[in-house]
Amino acid sequence: xxxxxxxxxxxxxxxxxxxxSAQEAQKEKLQGMIDATLDxxxxxxxxxxxxxxxxxxxxxxxxxSYDLDVMIRYAxxxxxxxxxxxxxxxxxxxxxxxxxxxxxxxxxxxxRPLVTFGELTDIGKARIEIESTMVLDTKTYYILYRxxxxxxxxxxxxxxxxxxxxxxxxxxxxxxHFRKGSAADLIVxxxxxxxxxxxxxxxxx
Amino acid sequence: xxxxxxxxLLAWTFLVGLLTVTxxxxxxxxxxxxxxxxxxxxxESADVYDPFESVNRFTFLFNDFVFSNAVxxxxxTYTATTPDPVEEGASNFFHNxxxxxxxxxxxxxxRLKSAWVETSRFAINSTVGIVGILTPADDYEGLGPIKYEDxxxxxxxxxxxxxxxxxxxxxxxxxxxxxxxFFGDRAVNPLKEPFxxxxxxxxxxxxxxxxxxxxxxxxxxxxxxxxxKGSSIDPYSSxxxxxxxxxxxxxxx
Numbered sequence: 001x002x003x004x005x006x007x008x009x010x011x012x013x014x015x016x017x018x019x020x021s022a023q024e025a026q027k028e029k030l031q032g033m034i035d036a037t038l039d040x041x042x043x044x045x046x047x048x049x050x051x052x053x054x055x056x057x058x059x060x061x062x063x064x065s066y067d068l069d070v071m072i073r074y075a076x077x078x079x080x081x082x083x084x085x086x087x088x089x090x091x092x093x094x095x096x097x098x099x100x101x102x103x104x105x106x107x108x109x110x111x112r113p114l115v116t117f118g119e120l121t122d123i124g125k126a127r128i129e130i131e132s133t134m135v136l137d138t139k140t141y142y143i144l145y146r147x148x149x150x151x152x153x154x155x156x157x158x159x160x161x162x163x164x165x166x167x168x169x170x171x172x173x174x175x176x177h178f179r180k181g182s183a184a185d186l187i188v189x190x191x192x193x194x195x196x197x198x199x200x201x202x203x204x205x
Numbered sequence: 206x207x208x209x210x211x212x213x214l215l216a217w218t219f220l221v222g223l224l225t226v227t228x229x230x231x232x233x234x235x236x237x238x239x240x241x242x243x244x245x246x247x248x249e250s251a252d253v254y255d256p257f258e259s260v261n262r263f264t265f266l267f268n269d270f271v272f273s274n275a276v277x278x279x280x281x282t283y284t285a286t287t288p289d290p291v292e293e294g295a296s297n298f299f300h301n302x303x304x305x306x307x308x309x310x311x312x313x314x315x316r317l318k319s320a321w322v323e324t325s326r327f328a329i330n331s332t333v334g335i336v337g338i339l340t341p342a343d344d345y346e347g348l349g350p351i352k353y354e355d356x357x358x359x360x361x362x363x364x365x366x367x368x369x370x371x372x373x374x375x376x377x378x379x380x381x382x383x384x385x386x387f388f389g390d391r392a393v394n395p396l397k398e399p400f401x402x403x404x405x406x407x408x409x410x411x412x413x414x415x416x417x418x419x420x421x422x423x424x425x426x427x428x429x430x431x432x433x434k435g436s437s438i439d440p441y442s443s444x445x446x447x448x449x450x451x452x453x454x455x456x457x458x
Contacts, residue, residue, distance in 0.1 A: 073243045073455075080243065089258040104434035140350075151237055156238045157242075163454025168247040172446040189438055196435060 008186075026154050027130050030145055034115055041104060042112040051134040055097070055104045068096050070148075070155040075170035083183040091183065094190035095170070101194065110137055123187050128154075253370045253449045261372040265441045268377060272430065280423045294338040295421040301330050301337025302396060304416070309393040310354035314362045322351055352458060356393065357386025361456030370445055378448040 040046055040057045049057070064070060072095045073080065083091060107113065120133035126149040134141045146158040158167040177186055227262065284292065304327040329342040342348045360382050361367065368381025379387070379433040391397045396414065437443035 074247075075245075077246045077247065098436055102432060105435075106432055136329045148242065150242075154440050162451060164450045165247070168450065169443055169446045170438070173437060173442045176442040186438065192392065193438075 007099045023120060023122065023128055026128065027117055027146060029065060029154075030130055030147075030156075031117050033062065036061045036065075037103075038107075038112060038115070041107050051101075051104060051108060051166075054108065055100045058104055059100050062100075067150075067152055067155050068099075070152075070157050071159075071167065072096055072099070074157045076174055077171050079174050079178050082178055087183040087187065090187055091190065094100075094194065097194055098190060099166075100152060107136070167177065253369070255370040257369060257371065261445075262321065263420065263440050264374055265444070267374060268372065269440075271375060272427065276423060277427060278346040280427050283420055284424050292421075292424065296425075297330070297334075297340055298337045299418040299421050301327060301334075303394065305394050305396075306356070306390045307354050310356055310359050313356075313359040314354070315353070319351055319354065322348055326350075348375075352455065355386055356389030357383035357452070358388055358456050359389070361452070366421050367449075367452070369406060370449070378444055380449075380452075385454065402421070 001162045037058045040061060041054055046054060059068075071091055072092050074088070075095070075194055076091065080088060085120065113134045113136040115132055115134050118133065121129045121131075123129055123146075128147050130145045130147065132143045132145065134143055143162075145156055145158040148157050149155075158165055160166070174186070177189075183188075213371045214408055287295075304323060307323045308327075311317075311323060325348050326340075326342040326347075327337075329345065329348070330337045330340050333339075333341045340350075343350065365382055367383070371379045371381065371384060373379050373384065376387070384396075392399065395401060396403065398411070433443055433447070
């Protein structure tokens with residue numbers, strides 16, 4: 001009986017340990033992905049690349065580690081059902097491009113930021129949070145990555161910069177848009193935003 | 206023998222069938238779970254009470270016009286003609302001048318350690334750092350830059366509700382509580398009215414000081430604003446949600 005109990009504890013211990021190390025592995029994976037994207041933006045070999053080319057390379061790196069659709073779908077929320085299949089796919093791709101454009105443009109031309117990863121917290125419901133800080137232009141930004149275990153593995157579903165959740169922010173905007181506008185209008189708006197060469201180029205509001 | 210083979214085949218078929226059904230059920234259940242996850246309500250901290258939305262949206266457009274056509278050219282000229290170290294020095298100088306606001310805000314929240322850090326930083330940066338242009342306090346252990354505190358945050362920490370969201374002409378996003386905090390900031394700042402500690406403090410000088418401070422802070426603000434505008438489906442909604450989340454986070458910390 002004693003032997004049997006020991007075996008049960010051992011099995012549970014191993015399972016628990018495996019779960020913890022699987023979560024910890026996510027931190028390393030995230031760190032590796034961030035480093036890889038920063039390498040694309042700041043590597044000497046990529047100085048001749050245009051912003052668009054850098055975006056494409058960053059997208060490649062990101063998508064080799066994570067399914068970006070998860071974050072965009074989470075940001076779209078229930079509004080997903082207001083679009084037909086074609087619109088869903090188009091919006092998914094356009095929002096993805098917009099987020100990548102903002103990320104690359106926000107860093108391009110600056111000194112490579114110093115990114116440090118902090119604690120990993122299990123927040124329940126198959127979700128974890130990974131803390132990090134980014135020192136950019138002498139300013140320190142606190143960034144929190146939220147991940148959830150999906151059918152396709154651990155996926156990033158939200159990034160919180162200085163208490164501002166990217167998913168919540170886009171969700172509010174898309175909610176507000178659908179109060180008056182349609183999916184077709186949303187696609188037009190997204191295309192308009194993406195047609196600007198620079199994220200800083202004056203945009204009609 | 207034949208019966209045994211048949212029984213084995215039957216058992217095997219049953220097992221495979223059971224596994225298939227279980228896998229499919231699990232997949233359907235996972236998909237349903239994922240779907241529920243995508244549709245769940247996001248953080249409530251992004252909900253904002255905005256009863257004056259139409260007026261706010263109009264003021265937002267007005268501010269955008271002023272930013273793009275008046276502030277932006279001024280800031281562009283300032284950044285083009287000012288070397289980066291001078292720009293940074295000016296920004297440091299004006300940040301140092303707002304020490305009374307940070308001190309009072311920390312004390313009013315009983316954050317004695319933060320009040321001490323702010324005071325030490327002010328003392329070191331004002332003297333060794335030549336009236337706050339440089340920040341030598343950064344090099345001292347435990348005296349690195351800390352989060353900016355203002356009177357609006359104090360009101361939040363005291364449990365006062367934020368009230369309706371407001372977009373103030375030229376000043377940008379706010380709410381009723383932060384608007385009161387804005388006047389509170391002025392009240393605890395000895396360089397500003399109504400309780401200015403400087404005798405014969407002419408309005409021209411005050412205006413020049415405030416204007417210079419505004420310009421010195423603007424390059425960063427303008428850059429962030431343009432990034433927000435360029436990556437937002439609805440810039441008004443994005444700024445409102447971002448402002449609310451940021452301020453609520455600052456109050457909660």
